[in-house]
Amino acid sequence: MKIAIIAHDAKKELMVQFCSAYCGILSKHSLIATNITGRQVSEATGLPIRCYLSGEGGAEQILALLSCNEVDVLLFFKDPINPNASSANDMNLLRLCDVHNVPVATNIATAEALILALERGDLDWRQAGNISI
Numbered sequence: 001m002k003i004a005i006i007a008h009d010a011k012k013e014l015m016v017q018f019c020s021a022y023c024g025i026l027s028k029h030s031l032i033a034t035n036i037t038g039r040q041v042s043e044a045t046g047l048p049i050r051c052y053l054s055g056e057g058g059a060e061q062i063l064a065l066l067s068c069n070e071v072d073v074l075l076f077f078k079d080p081i082n083p084n085a086s087s088a089n090d091m092n093l094l095r096l097c098d099v100h101n102v103p104v105a106t107n108i109a110t111a112e113a114l115i116l117a118l119e120r121g122d123l124d125w126r127q128a129g130n131i132s133i
Contacts, residue, residue, distance in 0.1 A: 001072040001118065001126060004062050005033035005041060005049070006093070011077035012037055016044045018075075018108055022115045023047060029118070032065070034058030059089040066096040072126040073118065074104040075111050102126075 003026065007015035019026055019041045031049040033041065035058055038051035052058035065071050074097055078090065097104040103123060105111035117123055 001123065002030045002032060002065075002070060003073045003075060004065070004071045005031060005037055005075050006059060006062065007034075007037045007077040008079035008082070010079040010082060012040055014108060015075070015077050016040050018077075018111055019047065020045050022112075025115055025119045032062065032071070034062070056087065056089055059087075059093065063089060063092055063096060066093065066100065066102065069100045069102075071100075071102055073114060073123065074102055075114070076104060076106050077108070077111070078106045 005015060005019070015037055023045045026045075026047055031041075031047055032038070033049050033051055035051045035054040038049040041047060042049045042051075052061040062071065062074075066074070074093065076090075076093060094104065094106075096102070103114050103117075103126075105114050114123075
C-alpha cells in the first residue's frame with residue numbers, strides 16, 4: 001500500500017512520534033511525504049520515504065497522485081487551532097480522498113485506527129480494485 005504522510009508545522013512532532021510508534025507496520029508499505037515531514041520521520045525512524053517538495057508544492061504533488069488514485073491511505077495531521085494552516089490544497093486533499101475512497105486520518109486517534117486496520121488487512125480492498133466512484 002502507498003501511504004502519504006503530511007503534517008502541518010504544529011503537528012510535525014506528533015507525526016514523528018506516531019510513525020515511530022508504528023514503525024513496524026509502516027515499514028511494510030511504501031511511504032511518501034512532503035519534504036520536511038518526510039525527512040523528520042525518516043531521520044527518527046529509519047523508514048525509507050519518498051519525499052516531495054516542501055509545503056504547498058509537496059501537497060500539490062501528492063494531490064496529483066491522489067487524483068490518479070495512486071495513494072491508498074492519507075495520514076494528514078492538520079492544525080485545527082491555527083486557521084491560517086488550512087488552505088485550498090488541504091480541502092482538495094480531503095475532497096480527492098472522498099472521490100477515490102481513500103481512507104484518511106486528520107488526527108492521531110483516527111490514524112491509530114487506520115494503522116491497526118491496515119495491520120489486520122482490513123484495507124486490502126484498496127489493492128484489490130482501487131475502486132473509484
